[in-house]
Amino acid sequence: MSQADEFLEEEEGVALFGISMSPTILGGILALVGIAGAVWLGIKLVKPAIDARSQLATDISTKEAQLSQQADIQKRIEAAQDERNAAQTVQREVLSMFASKDSLSTLLLDLNQQIEQRNTEQGTPLSSRLAALQCPPYVVNKFQEIKDKTNGFFAVAEMRGFEPVILSTNTAQANAAAIAEDGLELVQDGSLGSAANGQVKRQTYTVSFAGNFPQTQAIFRQLEQLQPLLMVKDVNMEVTERPILFGSTGALETCQPDLPLETTFTLQALLPLSAAELAKQADEAKAAEEAAAETAPGAAPAPPAE
Numbered sequence: 521m522s523q524a525d526e527f528l529e530e531e532e533g534v535a536l537f538g539i540s541m542s543p544t545i546l547g548g549i550l551a552l553v554g555i556a557g558a559v560w561l562g563i564k565l566v567k568p569a570i571d572a573r574s575q576l577a578t579d580i581s582t583k584e585a586q587l588s589q590q591a592d593i594q595k596r597i598e599a600a601q602d603e604r605n606a607a608q609t610v611q612r613e614v615l616s617m618f619a620s621k622d623s624l625s626t627l628l629l630d631l632n633q634q635i636e637q638r639n640t641e642q643g644t645p646l647s648s649r650l651a652a653l654q655c656p657p658y659v660v661n662k663f664q665e666i667k668d669k670t671n672g673f674f675a676v677a678e679m680r681g682f683e684p685v686i687l688s689t690n691t692a693q694a695n696a697a698a699i700a701e702d703g704l705e706l707v708q709d710g711s712l713g714s715a716a717n718g719q720v721k722r723q724t725y726t727v728s729f730a731g732n733f734p735q736t737q738a739i740f741r742q743l744e745q746l747q748p749l750l751m752v753k754d755v756n757m758e759v760t761e762r763p764i765l766f767g768s769t770g771a772l773e774t775c776q777p778d779l780p781l782e783t784t785f786t787l788q789a790l791l792p793l794s795a796a797e798l799a800k801q802a803d804e805a806k807a808a809e810e811a812a813a814e815t816a817p818g819a820a821p822a823p824p825a826e
Contacts, residue, residue, distance in 0.1 A: 623748040624723055624789055628682050631727070634742040638677035638735040649674065655775035656767055666777075670762045675778035677731030677739065685724040704791065712790075718801060722751075725787040732778040743787075751788040758782045 641649060650660050659666060667673045687699050700706045704721040712720060731739065736757070743750055762777045793801070 620748070620791065624791075627725075627746075627748065627789065630746055631682065631743075632679050634746070635677050635679050635729050635731070635739055637742075638731060638738055641674070642676070650775070653775045654773075656772070659765065659772075659775055666765070670777040671760075672780075673777045675730070675732035675735065675780040677735040678729060680728035680730055680782070681726065681784075682728075683726045685726065700793075700797065707790075719793055719798075721791045721793060723789045723791070725789070726784070727787045728782070728784040730780055730782055732780055736781050736783055749790045751790065753786040753788065755783065755785040757784075 646663065647660065650663065663673065687703065687705050698706050698708055700721050702721075704723050706718065707720045707722055708717050710717060729736075729739065740752070743752060758781070760780050760782065762779060765772045765776055
């Protein structure tokens with residue numbers, strides 16, 4: 521049989537390789553062949569494209585996640601920088617409250633000015649001042665005599681003394697470890713709190729001044745407004761007695777000489793340690809720790825020097 525005879529078209533269908541197939545069967549076979557071809561094309565062409573697309577989507581998601589993480593890291597960096605800037609601002613504000621070498625050099629002048637400012641009434645006419653106290657005419661007429669007997673009718677605020685306390689290793693009130701290189705006392709006694717130990721220096725002064733009670737009160741209030749951070753301790757006040765003025769009905773109620781107060785106190789100006797002093801202190805502490813570790817029991821001996 522020839523090859524042409526093997527593929528004969530009949531009325532019922534098609535004969536292929538001697539097998540007679542109806543159009544329905546042949547269509548099914550062709551459909552299966554088409555499906556198989558589609559599957560093959562899907563495996564060979566479409567699936568790699570889908571896999572590549574999926575990988576690309578994964579890469580995009582990874583990159584987006586990395587970008588998101590970088591943005592989050594950047595936000596954290598910016599937040600940390602903001603916190604650092606805020607801390608530095610607070611530090612500058614706190615340090616500005618402390619005394620400095622410059623403010624210490626003018627402290628006596630500043631304090632003396634505050635005391636002198638309490639004498640503003642000295643420029644008021646004497647008659648007006650006595651009238652404000654409702655003094656009778658005989659006090660006005662004999663004021664100079666009364667002033668001499670009372671050792672000054674109106675108290676005058678004035679500085680009596682301002683002496684810096686100079687620390688020395690030879691004095692009983694300090695030791696070499698408590699004195700900084702500039703001669704100021706290094707706070708180590710916990711008087712300002714344990715956190716201030718080794719971080720703050722102080723200069724101590726013994727101050728005394730005179731004035732009546734309102735003047736004294738105003739002077740202490742003004743001390744709080746001075747630029748350097750100051751501490752007042754050991755305040756002592758002594759009242760100087762003066763004669764009492766009498767009228768026809770007894771002691772005058774409002775017209776009496778001022779009672780001057782002699783006030784003495786300890787004034788401490790606080791200064792922060794400089795960056796160089798803090799660095800030196802840290803180096804000394806580290807060296808002390810290393811020396812203690814070397815001498816501790818069980819410590820390995822140091823290698824011999826070559």
